[in-house]
Amino acid sequence: xxxxxxxxxxxxxxxxxPKCTGETxxxxxxxxxxxxxxxxxxxxxxxxxxxxxxxxxxxxxxGVHVVLTGRDLPTRFGILPVSQDEEAxxxxxxxxxxxxxxxxxxxxxWTAEEALRLIEVExxxxxxxxxxxxxxxxxxxxxHEYGDGPNIHKLVSLEFGEVAEGFAQAxxxxxxxxxxxxxxxxPLEQHAAVAHYxxxxxxxLWSSTQTPHYVHRALAKVLGLPPHRIRVIxxxxxxxxxxxxxxFSHEIVVAKLALLTGRPVKITxxxxxxxxxxRGRHPVLLWIKTGVRRDGTITAMHVRSFLDGGAYGSYGVxxxxxxxxxxxxxxxxxxxxxxxxxxxxxxPPCGPKRGHGTPQPRFAxxxxxxxxxxxxxxxxxxxRRRQIVEAPSLTVNWLRISSCGLRAxxxxxxxxxxxxxKFRRLPFGRGVGFACSAYLSGAGLPIYWNDMxxxxxxxxxxxxxxxxxxxxxxxxxxxxxxxxxYIVAEILGxxxxxxxxxxxxxxxxxxxxxxxxxxxxxxxxxxxxxxAERLRRLLFRAAAERLDVPEDQLLARERRIFDQAxxxxxxxxxxxxxxxxARFGTLGAVxxxxxxxxxxxxxxxxxxxxxxxxxxxxxxxxRVDPETGFVQVEKIWIAHDVGRAINPRLVEGxxxxxxxxxxxxxxxxxxxxxxxxxxxxxxxxxxxxxxTPLEMPEVxxxxxxxxxxxxxxxxxxxxxxxxxxxxPAIANAVYDAIxxxxxxIPITPEKVLxxxxxxARGGSGRVGPTSIPSLTWPEPIRVEPPPEWRSSGDLT
Numbered sequence: 001x002x003x004x005x006x007x008x009x010x011x012x013x014x015x016x017x018p019k020c021t022g023e024t025x026x027x028x029x030x031x032x033x034x035x036x037x038x039x040x041x042x043x044x045x046x047x048x049x050x051x052x053x054x055x056x057x058x059x060x061x062x063g064v065h066v067v068l069t070g071r072d073l074p075t076r077f078g079i080l081p082v083s084q085d086e087e088a089x090x091x092x093x094x095x096x097x098x099x100x101x102x103x104x105x106x107x108x109x110w111t112a113e114e115a116l117r118l119i120e121v122e123x124x125x126x127x128x129x130x131x132x133x134x135x136x137x138x139x140x141x142x143x144h145e146y147g148d149g150p151n152i153h154k155l156v157s158l159e160f161g162e163v164a165e166g167f168a169q170a171x172x173x174x175x176x177x178x179x180x181x182x183x184x185x186x187p188l189e190q191h192a193a194v195a196h197y198x199x200x201x202x203x204x205l206w207s208s209t210q211t212p213h214y215v216h217r218a219l220a221k222v223l224g225l226p227p228h229r230i231r232v233i234x235x236x237x238x239x240x241x242x243x244x245x246x247x248f249s250h251e252i253v254v255a256k257l258a259l260l261t262g263r264p265v266k267i268t269x270x271x272x273x274x275x276x277x278x279r280g281r282h283p284v285l286l287w288i289k290t291g292v293r294r295d296g297t298i299t300a301m302h303v304r305s306f307l308d309g310g311a312y313g314s315y316g317v318x319x320x321x322x323x324x325x326x327x328x329x330x331x332x333x334x335x336x337x338x339x340x341x342x343x344x345x346x347x348p349p350c351g352p353k354r355g356h357g358t359p360q361p362r363f364a365x366x367x368x369x370x371x372x373x374x375x376x377x378x379x380x381x382x383x384r385r386r387q388i389v390e391a392p393s394l395t396v397n398w399l400r401i402s403s404c405g406l407r408a409x410x411x412x413x414x415x416x417x418x419x420x421x422k423f424r425r426l427p428f429g430r431g432v433g434f435a436c437s438a439y440l441s442g443a444g445l446p447i448y449w450n451d452m453x454x455x456x457x458x459x460x461x462x463x464x465x466x467x468x469x470x471x472x473x474x475x476x477x478x479x480x481x482x483x484x485x486y487i488v489a490e491i492l493g494x495x496x497x498x499x500x501x502x503x504x505x506x507x508x509x510x511x512x513x514x515x516x517x518x519x520x521x522x523x524x525x526x527x528x529x530x531x532a533e534r535l536r537r538l539l540f541r542a543a544a545e546r547l548d549v550p551e552d553q554l555l556a557r558e559r560r561i562f563d564q565a566x567x568x569x570x571x572x573x574x575x576x577x578x579x580x581x582a583r584f585g586t587l588g589a590v591x592x593x594x595x596x597x598x599x600x601x602x603x604x605x606x607x608x609x610x611x612x613x614x615x616x617x618x619x620x621x622x623r624v625d626p627e628t629g630f631v632q633v634e635k636i637w638i639a640h641d642v643g644r645a646i647n648p649r650l651v652e653g654x655x656x657x658x659x660x661x662x663x664x665x666x667x668x669x670x671x672x673x674x675x676x677x678x679x680x681x682x683x684x685x686x687x688x689x690x691x692t693p694l695e696m697p698e699v700x701x702x703x704x705x706x707x708x709x710x711x712x713x714x715x716x717x718x719x720x721x722x723x724x725x726x727x728p729a730i731a732n733a734v735y736d737a738i739x740x741x742x743x744x745i746p747i748t749p750e751k752v753l754x755x756x757x758x759x760a761r762g763g764s765g766r767v768g769p770t771s772i773p774s775l776t777w778p779e780p781i782r783v784e785p786p787p788e789w790r791s792s793g794d795l796t
Contacts, residue, residue, distance in 0.1 A: 004490055004713075005489075005490060005493070005557050005558065006486050006489045006490040006495070006496060007486060007487075007490045007644070007646055007713050008644070008645060008646070008647075008648065009647065009648075010647060010648055010649035011482070011486060011496050011647055011649075013479050013481075013482040013650065014481050014482045014485045014496060014497075014499075014501055015236070015475065015481060015482070019236075024236050025235070025236070026189055026192070026208065026235055026236055026237075026238055027189075027192035027193055027194060027206055027207055027208040027235040027268075028189075028190070028192040028208075028266075028268045030194045030206055030235075030266065031266075032194070032196065032264040033264075034263045034264065035194075035263065035264040035265070035266055036065055036105040036106060036107065036257070036261060036263050036264070036265045036266070037105070037106060037107070037108055037109045037111075037112050037265070037266055037267070038103055038104065038105045038106075038112060038250075038253060038254050038257055038265050038266065038267040039103065039104050039106075039109065039112035039113055039115075039116050039267070040089075040100045040101075040102070040103045040116075040249070040250060040253060040267070040273075041100070041101045041102040041103070041104075041116045041119050041121070042097075042098045042099060042100055042101060042273070042276070043090070043094035043096070043097060043098065043099040043100075043101055043123075044097060045094055045097065045123050045125055045128075045678075046095075046096055046097050046128035046130065046346040046347070046677065046678030047093075047094070047095060047096075047125070047126040047127065047128045047129070047141075047143070047346040047678075048093070048094050048123040048124055048125045048126055049092060049093050049123065049124040049126060050070075050090060050091070050092055050093060050094065050101065050121065050122075050123060051122040051123065051124050052120075052121070052122040053069050053101070053102060053119065053120070053121050053122075054119070054120040054121075055067040055069065055102065055119050055120075057118040057119070057120070058102075058104060058115035058116065058118040058119045059115075061106070061111060061114055061115045061118065062111075063106045063107040063108070063111040064104060064105070064106045064111060064112070064115045065105045065106060065107075065257075065261050065263070066104070066105045066257055066260050066261055067102065067103070067104050067115065067119070068089060068102060068103040068104075068253065068256060068257065068260075069089055069101070069102050070087055070088075070089040070090050070091035070092075070101070070102075071091065072089070072256065073087065073088040073089050073222060073252060073253070073256055074087070074091055075221060075222045075224070077218045077221055077222050077247060077252070078246075078247075078312070078313050078314070079211075079214060079218075079245070079246045079247060079313075079314060079315055079351075079447065080313060080314075080315060080316075080317055080318065080447060081447070081448055082313075082317055083153070083312070083313025083314070083316065083317060084313075085144055085146070085312055085313050086249065086312050086313075087100075087249070088100065088222060088249040088252040088253055088256070089101060089102060089103060089249065089253065093126075094123070095143055095144075095311035095312070095344075095346055096276070096310065096311040096346050096347050096348050096349070096678060097276065097348075097677070097678045097679050097680070098273070098276030098277065098348060098680075099311070100249045100250075100253070101119075101121060102116070102119050102121070103253045103257065104116055104119075105257040105260075105261060105265050126141065127141045128346045128676070128677075128678050129141060129143060129151065129344075129345050129346050130345055130346055130347060130673060130675060130676075130678050131308075131345065132285070132306055132308050132343040132345060132773060133773055134345070135151040135343045135344060135345050136150075136151065136152070136343060136773050136774075136775065138150075138151070139151070143311060143344040143345070143346060144344055147344065151343055151344045151345075152341060152342070152343060152344070153309050153313060153316050153317070153320075153342040153343065153344050154316060154317045154320045154340070154341065154342045155340075155341050155777075155778060156320055156321060156324070156338065156339065156340040156341070156604060157338075157339045157777050157778050157779065157780040157781065158324070158337070158338050158339075158397070158602070158604055158780055158781050158783060159336075159337040159338075159780040159781070159782050159783065160335065160336045160337070160396045160397045160783050160785050161300075161334060161335035161336065161396055161784075161785045161789065161790075162335060163300045163301075163302055163335045163336065163337040164300075165300075165335065166291055166299040166300025166334060166335035167289075167291040167299070167300045167302075169291070169299045169300075170291025170292055170293065170299045170300065171292065171293050171294045172291070172292050172293075172294070172372070172375065172376060173289065173290070173291045173292075174289070174290055174292075174368070174371060174372050174375065175287065175288070175289040176287070176288055176364070176367070176368045176371065176743065177285070177286065177287050177288075177743065177768065177769045177770065177771070177772060178285070178286045178288070178360075178363060178364040178367065178368075178743045178744060178768060178769070179283070179284070179285050179286070179743070179744035179745070179768060179769045180281075180283065180284045180286070180359065180360035180363055180364075180665075180727075180744070180745045181281075181283055181665075181669075181670040181671070181672075181744070181745055181746060182280055182281050182282060182283035182308065182350060182670070182671040183280055183281045183353065183664070183665050183669040183670060183671055184243070184274075184275060184278040184280040184281075184353075184669075184671050184688065185239070185240070185241040185242060185243035185278060185280055185353055185354075186239075186241075186669075186685070186688065186690055187237075187238060187239025187240060187241060187243060187244070187274075188238050188239050189208060189237065189238025189239055190208075190268055190269045190270065190271060190273075190274050191208055191244060191248060191250060191268075191269045191273075191274060191277070192207070192208050192266070192267065192268040192269065193205060193206065193207040193208065193209075193248075193250060193251045193254050193266070193267055194206045194207075194254065194264060194265070194266040194267075195251075195254040195255040195257070195258035195264065195265050196258055196263075196264040196265075197255075197258040197259045197262060199262075201229060202229050202230070202231065203219070203223070203225060203229060203230050203231065203255055203258065203259065204230075204231045204232075204233065205219065205230070205231070205232050205233070205251060205254070205255055206233045206235050207232065207233070207234060207235065207251050208234075208235055208237050208238070208240075208244055209232075209234050209237070209244050209245075209247075209248075209251070209474065210234070210237065210240045210242070210244045210245040210474050210476050210514050210515040210516055211244075211245050211246075211247070211474070211513070211514030211515070211516065212232040212233070212234040212472065212474060212504050212505075212506055212514070213232075213472060213506065213511055213512065213513055213514055214246075214247055214447065214513075214514060215232050215247045215251055216230055216231075216232040216506045217247075217448075218247035218251075218252065219232070219247075219251070219252060219255055222252050223252070223255060223256060223259065230506070231505070231506055231507040232505075232506045233504065233505045233506070234474040234503075234504035234505075236475065237474065237475070237476040237477060238477070239476070239477060240476035240477070240515065241353055241354045241476075241661070242279070242351065242352035242353045242354055242356060242516060243274075243278055243279055243280065243351075243353065244476070245279075245315075245351070245352055245514060245515070245516045246279050246314055246315070246351055248277060249277075250267050250269060250277075253267065254266065254267045271683070271684055271685060272680075272683040272684065275348075275671075275680050275682075275683035275684075275688070276348045276680060276683065277348065278348060278671075279314050279315075279348075279349060279350060279351030279352065279353075280348075280350055280351070280353050280671055281350065281353040281359070281360075281665070281671070282307045282308060282309060282316075282319055282342075282350040282357070282360070283307070283308040283350075283671075284305055284306065284307050284308070284323060284360035284361075285305070285306040285769060285772060285773075286303065286304065286305050286306075286323070286360060286361060286364040287303070287304040287305075287772050288301070288302070288303050288304075288361075288364050288365065288368050289301070289302040289303075290302075290368060290369075290372060292372055292376070294376060295378070295383075295386075296372065296373060296376060296378045296382075296383035296386070296387075297386070297387055298331060298332065298333050298334070298387060299334065299335065300333075300334070300335040300336070300337075301327065301333050301335070301336050301337070302336075302337040302338075302339075303323075303324055303327060303336075303337070303338050303339070303340075303361065303364075304338075304339045304340070304772065304777075305320070305323035305324060305338075305339075305340040305341070305360070305361065306340075306341055306343065306772060306773060306775075307319060307320055307323065307340070307341065307342040307343065307350075308343060308345055308347070308350065309342040309343060309344055309345065309349065309350055310344070310345055310347045310348050310349035310350045311344060311345070311346055311347060311348065311349050312344075312349035313349070314349045314350065314351035314352075315351045315352050315356070316342045316349075316350070316351070317342070318356075318357070318443075318607050319342065319350070319351070319352065319356060319357040320340045320341070320342045320357070321340070321357075321604055321607035321608065322356055322357025322358055322607060322608070323340050323357050323358070323360060323361050324338030324339075324340050324361065325338075325397065325399070325607050325608030326358050326361075326362075326399075326438060326439070326440070326608060326613075327361060327365055328389075328395040328396055328397050328399060329389060329395055329399050329401060329438045329608075329613050330365075330388070330389065330406065330436055330437065330438045330615070331384065331387045331388060331389065332387045332388070332389055332390075333395070333396055334396060334785075334789055335396065335785075336396050336397060337780060339777050339780070341775060346678050347673055347678055348671075348680075352516060352517075354658070354661055354719075354720050354723050355439065355720045355721070355723050355724055356516070356517060356720070358437075358439060358724060359662070359665065359723060359724050359727065362435075362437050362724040362725070362727075362728060363727045363728045363731070363745060365728075366435035366436065366437075366725065366728035366729070366732070367728050367731050367732060367741075367743065369383065369384065370433075370434075370728075370732045370735075371741075380434060380732075381410060381414055381419070381420075381434060384410070384436055385407060385410055388404065388406045388407055389401050389404055389406075390404070391403045391404040393788070394599060394786040394788065394789075395786075396785045396786070396789050397600065397605075397608065397783070397785075398598070398599050398600035398601075398602075398605060398783070398785075398786060399600070399608050399609060399610075399613075400596070400598070400599055400609070401613060402611070402612045402613075402708055402709055402710050403612060403641075403643065403706040403707070403708040403709070403716070404613070404615055404641070404706070405615055405641030405704040405705070405706040406436060406438070406615040406617060406641060408639070408641070408704045408706075409436070409615055409616060409617035409639035409640065409641055409702070409704050410436065410617045410639075412617070412637075412639040412702040412704065413434075413617050413618060413619045413637040413638060413639045413702065414434075414617075414619065416619075416637050416700060416702070417432065417619040417621065417635075417637040419432055419434060419619050422621070423736060424736060426736070426737070428626075428737070428738065429623060429624050429625065429626060429737055429738060430621070430622070430623050430624075430737050431621070431622055431624070431733045431734065431735070431736030431737030431738070432619055432620065432621050432622075432733050432736055433619070433620050433622070433728070433729045433730060433731065433732030433733030433734070433735070433736055434617070434618070434619050434620075434729055434732060435617075435618050435620075435724075435725035435726075435728035435729040435732060436615070436616065436617045436618075436725055437615070437616045437617075437618075437721060437722075437724030437725040438613045438614065438615050438616075438721065438724075439518060439613065439614050439616075439717060439720050439721030439724060440517060440518065440608070440609075440610030440612075440613055440614075440717070441518055441519065441521070441522045441610050441611055441612045441613065441614060441643075441708075441710075441711065441716045441717040442454070442517050442518060442519025442520075442522050442523050442595065442610055442611060442717070443516075443517045443519060443607075443609075443610065444595045444596075444598045444606075444608075444609030444610050444611065445595075445598065445606045445609065446513055447513070449606070451594075452511075452594075453511070453527070453592035453593055453594045454512070454513050454519070454523050454593060454594055454595065455471070455472070455473065455510075455511075455512040455513065455519075455520075455523040455524040455526075455527045455592065455593045456471070456472065456510030456511055456512065456527055456590065456591070456592045456593075457469060457470065457471045457484070457510065457524060457527040457528045457530070457531045457590065457591045457592070458470040458471075458509070458510055458531065458588065458589070458590050459488060459528075459531045459532060459535055459588065459589050459590075459591075460586075460587065460588040461535060461577050461581075461587040461588070462577075463577065463578055463581060464574055464577075465494075465498070465559075465572075465573050465574030465577050466498070466500065467488060467489075467492060467494065467498055467499045467500070468499070468500045468501075468502060469484050469485065469488050469499060469500070469501045469502065469528065469531075470502045470503070470508060470509045470510065471484055471501070471502075471503050471509055471510065471512055471524050471527070471528070472503065472504060472505075472506070472509040472510055472511050472512030472513075473503050473504065473512040473514075473515060473520045473524045474503065474504040474512075474514060474515045475503060475504070475515070476515045478515070478520070478650075478654060478719050479647070479650045479653075479654075480503075480515065480520040480521065480524065481501040481503055482496070482501075482647065482650065483520070483521050483524075483525055483646050483647070483650075484499075484501050484503075484524060484525070484528050485499040485501050486646055486647060487525055487528045487529060487532065487646065487712055487713070488528055488531075488532045490713075491529065491532035491533055491536055491556070492532055492535065492536055492539070492556055492573070493536075493555070493556025493557045493558065493559065493560065493561060493573060494556075494559050494573055495558075495559065498559070510590070510592070512524055517610075517720075518614075518717030518718075518719045518720045518721070519717075521646065521711070521712070521715050521716075521717060521718070522593075522611050522612065522710065522711050522712065522715065522716065522717065523593045523595070523611075524593070525646070525711070525712035525713075525715060526591075526593040526710075526711070526712050527591040527592050527593040528591060528712070529591065529712045529713075530591030530592065530593070531589045531590055531591030532589070532591070533591075534589035534590075534591065535587060535588075535589045536556060537551075538580045538583075538584050538587065538589075539556070539561060539573075539576045539577065539580050540554045540556075540561065541580070541583070541584075542576060542579040542580035542582075542583045542584070543561045543570075543571050543576045543579065543580075545579075545583070546571065546579055547563060547569060547570065547571065549563045549569065553565060556573070559572060559573045560572055560573060561573065561576045595609070595610070595611045595710075596611060596710065599786075600783075602781055602783045603781055604781070611708075611710040611711065612643065612708040612710050612711055612716045612717075613716070614640065614641055614642065614643070614716045614717045614718065614721040615640070615641040615704075615721070616638060616639065616640045616641070616721050616722050616724065616725050617638070617639050617725065618636060618637065618638040618639075618722075618725035618726060618729045619636070619637040619638075619729060620633055620635075620636055620726070620729035620730045620732075620733045621633070621634045621635045621636075621733060622634060622730060622733040622734055622737055623737070624734055624737045624738050624752060626738060626756055628749055628753075629748070629749030629750065629751070629752035629753040629756070630749050630752075631667055631730070631734055631747055631749070631752065632695075632697075633663060633667075633695075633697040633730060633733075634697055634698070635697050635698045635699075635700070636659050636663075636697055636698070636699045636700070636726070636729075637700050637701075637702075638655060638659060638699065638700075638701050638702070638722055638725070638726075639701070639702040639703075639704055640655055640701065640702070640703060640704065640718060640721065640722050641704040641705075641706055641716065642703050642704065642705065642715065642716055642717075642718050643705065643706055643707060643708040643711045643714045643715045643716030644705050644707050644708075644711070644713050644714035644715045644716075645703050645705065645715070645718075646712070646713065646715050648703055650718075651703055651718045652701055652703070654718045654719045654722065655699070655701045655718065655722045656699055656701070657719075658719070658720065658721070658722035658723035658726070659697075659699050659722065659723070659726055660691060660696060661723050662722075662723040662724070662725075662726025662727055662730075663691050663695065663696070663697070663726060663730070664689075664690045664691045665723075665726075665727055665745060665746065666726060666727035666730040666731070666745060666746060666747060667691075667695075667730070667746050667747055667748070668689040668690065668691070668746050668748065669688070669689060669690055669746060670689075670746055701722075727745055730747065731743075731745075731747060734747060734752070738752070738755075738756060739759065739765055740752060740755030740756055740759060740765040740766070740767070741755070741764070741765060741766040741767070741768070742755060742766075742767050742768065743766060743767065743768025743769070744767065744768045744769060751767045752767075754767050755767045
């Protein structure tokens, strides 16, 4: 017998029924006896010193139990060890409108809010640096006292191979500048947390978080408690998209309030607060220069990225590297130079949003390549297709490609969309655009570098055949709990409904580093495979003895273990379990996973490596109204190299979600602030524009399976990569429709009309940035490419 019984089938998610019937409890649904409610006072200033805080009137309000200020929580924290720059409550200085200053725990939210209004804070306003240009120019005004320069968080300069030589060999060299606006995650669920400090001296935090392991670490540091006396439980998450992957000040505040009161304390942020603490997409200005031969073959590429990081570090060091690291995993680039800078500004800190640091450079690269193809009179599909990376291989910056299905992705969407028949041939106002992308299946290195596993799984089997899987991963709606159930069910020969999954509880589950970077399917999945296979060996050994059949001749399927040569000769799963327990004792097993060691050995090589890379290709068809400037996306065709679809229905759901978010970023979403005050201009779901079902186009998706050698059953990521080609495909389609280049995101009606007006006056019709900030870049770290690049030279 061959094939799979569970893998590759469209099973329901294991949490589908509780969510559909309203039984799932989120963090804000929790309620405990004697529970208090917390609220946080936030700064009205973008940049100011705190001269004095008087909480006496707030403390006198009936029903108020505790009032906290920064002096109560002075220890700094942050998600990255190199950027421990945040305070749960600001001690001496506020750095953006919304920075936390004080907190209150009271009998109800209304009392807590009344007390906040009575807290007196005396501020000394400081100059607010609200743009990258201001922050780089005003070196006498420092947002932080650390970094790679005045108001510079991170400055990167890397060169792989002789880039100048590559440009000298080029027949054509083009430079372009692009801008990608910042945006927020817009989860339906606001951030919420509940803390309780028990009589046994143990602290428990229930939180809407993607990274319980790192929240646990931050709590231990800031509160000064032994880690083994802290328990963090990640509740079901009503949307994360990266916005709940930092440890947040409100989580630390409620924990401290619970410690002081001995009572449960809950906090739920308002929607406006979420807009300020969001950690959303970095606004990025990109300059890109590429040299090519006449046939479009790339000889060299140079990229500069300028990231507006906001007021704190967050994941920003990694984000900076990500804006340059992954260009090379899509196309063969023999010589590559990357320079990147992340600038502190007095705005809410940015962090990871779906596709972390890669949609911005992907937009720039794919539009840039379309321009090169047009300049040279080349087919944009063929120009890309002929220089796709091979597998297995190493890129010029030492990233290992284990599988690549991009050619198949391209062929599927080009054929299905009729791209060649439509491109440059549709009536004015209608057009098609194309783009490719790649993304990682989990970061190859942990945030805190160590040699321990990135993910662990424990499985126990009870005497009646019930199977429970324990893993520290957090299901944020992407279906990671279900993936664990499917994998274990496949290996043990049972059904997903027979598997109970317990996740994201630091007391009960082994460590998993969190739900970010599309890592859970590959990393937790591989750990589950290891644990389940260990248990299957015990079951097979016991069954083989009873059936008098060689172990390698047994098969587990449909709740039975049987002889493949004689399927009638077998045992029920529960019977095999009882035999195995009698033979070996209580049945349990552990599995763990650590990615393959990354081959790069240079400073900065820790960002970019992954067990595998997914690939996507997309065609967008648009209709542009030249009278109003409105862009309507009529249809999206997208193919995604998923390695193997553990559950094709879930993969398609992730692709549709990625298309939706990419559509919003391409056409309307933008995190904007008052140019002088630093106040968010649209901090509500009413004012912040995002797509509704009316704007969502028809989506036709194709799953390409390449069976990656490093994934569980060959699987790769599917949750983030499909977003990346959407914005550039739409931008290229707008140009095909009306001949106007919008080189910045979002592509709003105002920009379309501006481009059309410029073109009517005889201009180019281009709308976008025209310059980059003046910055002295350091000498690059020069890295020798892998041997195959040194020998192949210029790819001729």
